[in-house]
Amino acid sequence: MNKKILIVEDEFIVSNDLRLILESAGYQVTGIADSVKQARTLIDTNRPDVVLLDIYLKGKETGIDLARWLSSVNIAFVYLSANSNQQVLEAARATQPYGFLVKPFRGKDVLVTLDIARYRHENSLEASLRREAQLEQQLAGIAAQSTDKHLRLLRVIQALQAHIPFDFITTGNTTPDALPYSGETFLRIGFEQYQPIDIVALGTITKLRQPELEAMQRSSALETFSAILNGAAFTQACEQNAMKQLYARSFHLVANLVIPLLMPDGRIYPLSFYSRRADAYQQEHLSLSVRLLPMLTRIIQSIQHHNVSTPPTPVATTGRQKNFANIVGNSHLLLSVLDLVSQVAPVDTSVLVLGESGTGKERIAQSIHELSARKKHPLVKVNCAALPANLIESELFGHEKGAFTGALERRIGKFEQAEGGTLFLDEIGEMPVELQVKLLRVLQEKEIERVGGKSTVKINVRFIAATNRNLEKEVAEGRFRLDLYYRLNVFPIVLPPLRERREDIAPLAQYFADKFAAKFNKAAAGISDKMMHELETWHWPGNIRELENVIEQSVILSDGKQPLQLRRPLGAAAQTTPTANVPLQTLEEVKMAQRETEKAYILSILKKTNGRIRGNGGAAEIMNLKPTTLESRIFKLGIRKEDLQ
Numbered sequence: 001m002n003k004k005i006l007i008v009e010d011e012f013i014v015s016n017d018l019r020l021i022l023e024s025a026g027y028q029v030t031g032i033a034d035s036v037k038q039a040r041t042l043i044d045t046n047r048p049d050v051v052l053l054d055i056y057l058k059g060k061e062t063g064i065d066l067a068r069w070l071s072s073v074n075i076a077f078v079y080l081s082a083n084s085n086q087q088v089l090e091a092a093r094a095t096q097p098y099g100f101l102v103k104p105f106r107g108k109d110v111l112v113t114l115d116i117a118r119y120r121h122e123n124s125l126e127a128s129l130r131r132e133a134q135l136e137q138q139l140a141g142i143a144a145q146s147t148d149k150h151l152r153l154l155r156v157i158q159a160l161q162a163h164i165p166f167d168f169i170t171t172g173n174t175t176p177d178a179l180p181y182s183g184e185t186f187l188r189i190g191f192e193q194y195q196p197i198d199i200v201a202l203g204t205i206t207k208l209r210q211p212e213l214e215a216m217q218r219s220s221a222l223e224t225f226s227a228i229l230n231g232a233a234f235t236q237a238c239e240q241n242a243m244k245q246l247y248a249r250s251f252h253l254v255a256n257l258v259i260p261l262l263m264p265d266g267r268i269y270p271l272s273f274y275s276r277r278a279d280a281y282q283q284e285h286l287s288l289s290v291r292l293l294p295m296l297t298r299i300i301q302s303i304q305h306h307n308v309s310t311p312p313t314p315v316a317t318t319g320r321q322k323n324f325a326n327i328v329g330n331s332h333l334l335l336s337v338l339d340l341v342s343q344v345a346p347v348d349t350s351v352l353v354l355g356e357s358g359t360g361k362e363r364i365a366q367s368i369h370e371l372s373a374r375k376k377h378p379l380v381k382v383n384c385a386a387l388p389a390n391l392i393e394s395e396l397f398g399h400e401k402g403a404f405t406g407a408l409e410r411r412i413g414k415f416e417q418a419e420g421g422t423l424f425l426d427e428i429g430e431m432p433v434e435l436q437v438k439l440l441r442v443l444q445e446k447e448i449e450r451v452g453g454k455s456t457v458k459i460n461v462r463f464i465a466a467t468n469r470n471l472e473k474e475v476a477e478g479r480f481r482l483d484l485y486y487r488l489n490v491f492p493i494v495l496p497p498l499r500e501r502r503e504d505i506a507p508l509a510q511y512f513a514d515k516f517a518a519k520f521n522k523a524a525a526g527i528s529d530k531m532m533h534e535l536e537t538w539h540w541p542g543n544i545r546e547l548e549n550v551i552e553q554s555v556i557l558s559d560g561k562q563p564l565q566l567r568r569p570l571g572a573a574a575q576t577t578p579t580a581n582v583p584l585q586t587l588e589e590v591k592m593a594q595r596e597t598e599k600a601y602i603l604s605i606l607k608k609t610n611g612r613i614r615g616n617g618g619a620a621e622i623m624n625l626k627p628t629t630l631e632s633r634i635f636k637l638g639i640r641k642e643d644l645q
């Protein structure tokens with residue numbers, strides 16, 4: 001094996017113990033340092049593959065300081081710590097370590113953690129190299145095209161999006177005497193949808209006249225230096241550049257990455273990426289663009305020399321995303337998630353989808369599968385929370401005939417059912433600890449043993465896991481294995497809650513309204529302004545699932561002629577309907593479900609008003625119905641006084 005390890009630890013007993021463990025397992029220990037300074041000197045003379053790193057060291061600098069530097073030079077590191085509280089885990093997590101060992105540790109823990117660290121490092125390196133090679137290929141393809149120059153520029157921008165995230169981009173000028181910022185500018189409005197923002201559109205959005213905008217352009221310097229501008233640096237840059245400030249204010253931008261291209265005729269052609277995320281741009285983005293500079297310069301030059309050009313046309317968006325047929329929404333937070341999905345889908349690594357309940361984790365897992373080369377093979381789902389602990393093992397691994405009482409036949413488990421495809425492990429945080437060890441082995445060795453079986457079976461499966469739990473907290477409290485966490489966490493995707501992406505509420509509500517109108521055979525009459533306002537201001541603790549249920553109830557209770565009204569105060573009770581989980585087969589079943597839902601809804605309001613229908617605060621007023629209409633419904637549904645008890 002001969003992998004090189006550096007130990008950075010100020011307690012001699014611990015470091016010596018580690019050295020013995022590592023050397024007897026065939027690792028080469030390149031040195032032991034007790035301070036950051038000494039560690040850097042040792043790394044300069046003999047670059048290790050992995051650094052084992054204590055957090056508290058001799059000298060002023062801590063292990064966390066060294067970790068930041070190690071990340072920038074792409075060396076994998078694993079923390080050694082005596083403290084496993086959540087605060088330490090969080091501070092350490094920010095530096096994106098490749099593993100974490102909690103003292104006191106056993107020799108076996110050290111070796112497994114190192115193994116995982118190497119795997120994760122190689123995977124991330126390999127994956128990013130593969131992604132970069134793909135991007136270069138894509139750019140070369142665009143350079144060879146002979147289509148319209150605006151279209152080609154747009155394609156270059158689209159190709160860059162997955163690697164350098166942005167919500168808004170300004171590109172340089174195409175004529176020698178043009179003003180700074182008078183090149184082509186685009187606002188991202190969907191997954192692969194961009195709205196060109198020319199001076200006329202900018203005038204409409206900012207309510208400024210053309211001469212005013214031109215004066216601002218003239219006073220704003222050309223961007224000649226590459227820069228990462230996040231947080232305070234961005235604010236400062238905006239104060240010195242009127243156009244930057246105008247863009248920031250008009251499009252809610254908070255970070256900027258500037259890449260000036262030096263064209264062969266000596267002119268500067270800046271690419272300026274803007275984001276609504278505060279810490280969007282990092283050194284890795286700048287490094288990538290530096291590597292791409294020659295290629296980008298060549299493409300831009302070829303685009304400029306190509307004369308065929310038609311002005312870009314605005315694109316309309318419905319909130320439905322190209323490539324993501326089932327995903328609705330165009331908030332910048334959702335778009336960033338989709339960027340990650342499109343990056344990771346073709347690469348065969350495990351993915352961990354995190355997010356509150358109902359945020360769409362399963363949808364994301366489906367998209368990853370559908371955009372991968374495994375799409376023709378099955379996507380098998382296992383809900384780890386829904387299975388009793390004693391069944392989950394045979395459900396996953398399958399069993400041989402006679403493996404236990406009742407095992408009358410051999411049974412193929414989910415791992416084998418997913419052969420060639422993807423296994424989606426939902427609610428992974430609920431998996432019993434004993435089974436977590438077995439899952440880890442499957443992830444590492446890609447083979448399983450059926451319950452009661454004597455031999456192993458090779459499997460070819462991609463894993464996607466999801467949870468709404470804070471796995472780091474679960475690890476700290478001993479309910480989730482640290483080694484499994486690191487193995488799964490190779491590529492985390494975090495889904496933001498609906499309350500943080502309010503722009504998605506309207507398109508989602510509209511989508512569900514149309515979907516349920518079709519399901520219940522009603523005309524789609526839209527959503528009333530009042531209801532939409534309430535939907536947009538609610539905090540959605542149950543996220544998209546809660547929104548879906550609210551709309552389903554409203555559609556069931558609507559007459560299909562008037563726009564939808566909110567028929568129940570938001571959050572009044574669990575927003576579930578009898579139809580939520582059961583597929584309805586016949587018209588009769590639909591009618592019955594409607595009746596039951598309506599009855600439950602009216603009862604819940606009547607209980608609140610103590611049975612009062614009329615007058616201020618009465619049930620009719622709350623439900624926005626005429627009292628006589630409500631009375632006749634109560635009669636038809638057979639609601640009695642006793643039902644209110």
Ligand SMILES: Nc1ncnc2c1ncn2[C@@H]1O[C@H](COP(=O)(O)OP(=O)(O)OP(=O)(O)O)[C@@H](O)[C@H]1O
Pocket residue numbers: 326327328329355356357358359360361362363364426467468508544545548
């Ligand atoms: N972007 C979206 N566009 C349209 N529908 C969506 C979107 N996201 C989620 N949904 C729908 O919302 C509901 C909840 O989504 P999903 O089951 O994927 O959430 P989840 O995060 O996996 O929930 P849980 O943690 O409870 O398992 C589903 O009916 C899903 O189809």
